[in-house]
Amino acid sequence: MKPDLSKPFITVLITVLICGFAMFKSEANPRQKILFNFDWKFHRGEVKNGYIADFNDSAWRTLHLPHDWSIEDIPGTNSPIDSAAIGGINTGYYVGGTSWYRKTFEVAKDWSGKKLSVYFEGVYMNSEVWLNGQHLGNHPYGYTAFEYDITELVKTGEKNVIAVQVKNEGRNSRWYSGSGIYRHVWLNVTEPVCVKTWGVSITTPEVSKERATVNIQTQIKNETSENRSLQVVTRILKGSGIEIAKTQSSQQMNAATELSEIQSVQIESPELWSTENPNLYTAVIEIQDEKGKLLDLVEETFGIRSIEFSVEKGFLLNGVPTLLKGGCMHHDNGPLGAAAYDRAEERRVELMKASGFNAI
Incomplete structure (x- = not known):
């Protein structure tokens, strides 16, 4: 009886395919998005020269982001509430003030020639950011993301220090706002030719059950000193x-x-997005050079739907009259404060939907 070699062959083939796929994925993603939340140093209160690279922060508290200091007990007390808080009843007598964050990190030597940026999803509020003692910028507003290019200031193969001063002072809210770096921070690494941050816009100008037109607008930047031939x-x-x-x-x-x-594509028999069936598509956008080498790859999810307002029928979603059942939801998570933990945010939406809401 001849031995059955098919199973070992299939096992080897699957292993090769898996390894090959893993290798392809590794090679096919020149863009890196690295979570930058861990091992920050924090000091509640003002300090002098907290932005200097060699500032001694060894006595500061170590924490992971996201973080909201206003929900924490005021130092020397067992409560986060102060009857003398500037915001008064509008902010629930929670306390803001000025605080500092610092993080020490290293950058791989093989990132030389790459473009590096640090991306903040949200800091409340009035933040000042420095890298290795050099001022990167100020972002006053507390509810929008912002980014700084650190390519020219970062030191590869050495220690780098990023410092963030946050000021939540004065009467600036009529609800609980929280204070601090309350959303994620990312370190982004790209090639000099890449898709810009917030550089993809997707619209669906024509939608029906039979077909939909999807328009994709991609903003690309070339930060090299050479002209380039590109494929999108x-x-x-x-x-x-x-x-x-x-x-x-x-x-x-x-x-x-x-x-x-x-660019524009036609989708036949599209699966329309609705509040009952939130179907989503993904646009995978590749930037290649003239030889087909991948320079950048980004993915954006989107839904295909039409919206319309009619005097006779009100709001129509995909041509169907739809009653908006909305609620005014502020951004804090109760005892978690304003810190935006992914699961807490998902849970809030699940609870709203389970309670019959379809809009926020």
């Missing part, structure tokens, strides 16, 4: 991951410039 390849995936549409275009891009590429 966009694939549309269903929620299951199956590719259902693809478009590709060429662009000649001058050195140190930006451009906006607009």
Whole structure:
């Protein structure tokens, strides 16, 4: 009886395919998005020269983001509430003030030639940011994301220090706002030719049950000193991951410039987004050079739906009259304060939906 070699062959084949797929994924993602939440030093209160790189922060508290200091007990007390708080009853007598965050980190030597940026999803409020003692900028507003390019200031293979001063002072809210770096922080690493941050816009100008038009606008920047020939390849995936549409275009891009590429695809029999069935698609956008080498890859999820307001029928979603059942939801998570933990945010939406809401 001959031995059955099919099973070992299949096992080897699967192993090769898995390893090959893993290798492909590693090679195919020049963009890195690294969570920057861990091992920050924190000091509640003002300090002098807290931005200096060699400032001694060894006595400061170590914590992980997201963080809200206003929900924590005031130092020397067993309560976060102070009847003399500037915000008074509007902010529930919680206390803001000024505080500092610092983080020491290293950058790999093989990132030389890459573009690096630090991305803050939200800091409440009036933040000042420094890297290695150099001022990066100020972001006054507490509810929007912001980003700083740190390519020229970061030291590869050495220790770097980022310092953030946060000021929540004065009468600036009529609800609990929290204080601090209350959302995620990311370190982004890209090639000098890449898609800009917030650089993808997707619209669905024509929608029906039979077909939908999807327009994808991609903003690309070339931060090199050379002209580049580029290919912009966009694939549309269903929620299951199956590719259902693809478009590709060429662009000649001058050195140190930006451009906006607009592409359009048709989706047959689209799965429409609604509050009952929030179907989503994914646009996978690749930037390639003239030889097909991948320079950048970004993914954006979107829904296909139409919205309309009618005097006779009110608000229509996908042509269907829809009553908006909304609630005014502030951004804090009760005893967690304003710290935006992913699961807490998901749970709030689940509770709202389970209670019959379809809008916020």
